[in-house]
Amino acid sequence: MNVAVAQELRQQIADGRLAVGQQIPSETVLCARFGASRGTVRAALATLRHEGLISGGRGRSPVVREAVAPQPFETFMSFTAWAEKIGRTPGQHTIEIARRGASAVAAQTLGIGEGDPVVDVLRLRTLDGTPAMLERSSFIEPVGRLLFDFDPDHGSIYAYLMSRGVDLSEGRHTIDAVAADEVDAMHLDIEPGAPLLRERRRAVDSTGACLEYADDRYRPDRVAFTIDNAQPTGVGVQPDLRIIKETS
Numbered sequence: 001m002n003v004a005v006a007q008e009l010r011q012q013i014a015d016g017r018l019a020v021g022q023q024i025p026s027e028t029v030l031c032a033r034f035g036a037s038r039g040t041v042r043a044a045l046a047t048l049r050h051e052g053l054i055s056g057g058r059g060r061s062p063v064v065r066e067a068v069a070p071q072p073f074e075t076f077m078s079f080t081a082w083a084e085k086i087g088r089t090p091g092q093h094t095i096e097i098a099r100r101g102a103s104a105v106a107a108q109t110l111g112i113g114e115g116d117p118v119v120d121v122l123r124l125r126t127l128d129g130t131p132a133m134l135e136r137s138s139f140i141e142p143v144g145r146l147l148f149d150f151d152p153d154h155g156s157i158y159a160y161l162m163s164r165g166v167d168l169s170e171g172r173h174t175i176d177a178v179a180a181d182e183v184d185a186m187h188l189d190i191e192p193g194a195p196l197l198r199e200r201r202r203a204v205d206s207t208g209a210c211l212e213y214a215d216d217r218y219r220p221d222r223v224a225f226t227i228d229n230a231q232p233t234g235v236g237v238q239p240d241l242r243i244i245k246e247t248s
Contacts, residue, residue, distance in 0.1 A: 005034050005044035013053055013064055014087040024054060024062040052224075079125050079133065080156035091126035092135075094152040095187065099141065106138040109202055109213040119144020123152060124187045131188045132222040136215040143211050167205035168212075174200045175225055184217055195220060 012018040025033070030041045045062055048054045056062035083090035101115035110118065118138045125133040137157075139147070143166055150160045162168055178198045185192040201214040 003044075003047075005030065005036055005041060006047040008034070009044065009048060010053060011087075013048075018064050020064050022064050024056075024064065026061075078156050078158045079135070080159070083127060088127045089129070091129060092153055093124045093126075094121070095124060096120065096122040097147060097152060099145070102138060106213045110138065110140055110210045112140065117141040119147060121147065121152060121157070122183075127222060130222065131219065133216055133218045134184055134187050136217075138213045140211055166211065167207075168203055169206040170204050172202045172204075176200075178217065180217070188217070188219055190219065197223065197225065199225075 009018065009024070018024065024030075024045070027038055027041050027045075030036070030044075031038055034041070036044075045054065049056070049062070053065060054062040055065050080090045080092075097119065099117055099119050102110065102112055102118040104114050106118060107114040107116060112118070118141055121135070121137045121139070121144075123135045124131060125135055138144075143161060146161060146164050146166070147157065150157070158168055176198050178196055180188065180190055180192055180194045180196050182192055184190070184196060185194065188196075190196075197218040197220050199214075199216045199218070201212070201216065202210055203212040203214070204210050
């Protein structure tokens, strides 16, 4: 039952019936509205608090925060899939797609020679029309050339590539912080030097061959990352680790 209560409140937050800064109805009101016990309502509120959708607790009334939702690992590599999963509208504007010689950093990650041909993509990604992330990707040439038959402004690059038979199997993500350069500042509508969250990604196929090197830069007031881990429950079992991306 607490799942149903949490889902209904989550939907009300997503569609604006519960606005940012608005106080959540009291436990008494929610119990009456859903025909639920106080324990059920408290469990639902705890779920929303854990997801970052509401603040409060320990005597403070819960208040709606900016819409925040976790991203499970299976959609971590796709901004479009993640945004749609949390009920936000993803958007993209392709600034550049070009075949050129690989930079030193991209070449090292992709396992090719510096200057070998790659296909570079620069896209602005938006949430509900608001700039959220600047995406830089370098694909090995046999994969990247498929994108010249695709409009990157109308959908997920990963979904398209997989529909064309590209084996995008795994990704390794490194998250740090960087200062916005002039390109970041211009497209993300921030000042040069402003802090950004950076996710560098190495996407590989099932044989371990690298297909893409990406450098994605997020506005920290729009997107945040959370790492969840769990203690192993059996002998020889490795700890579970999940990286969660959230809007903020």
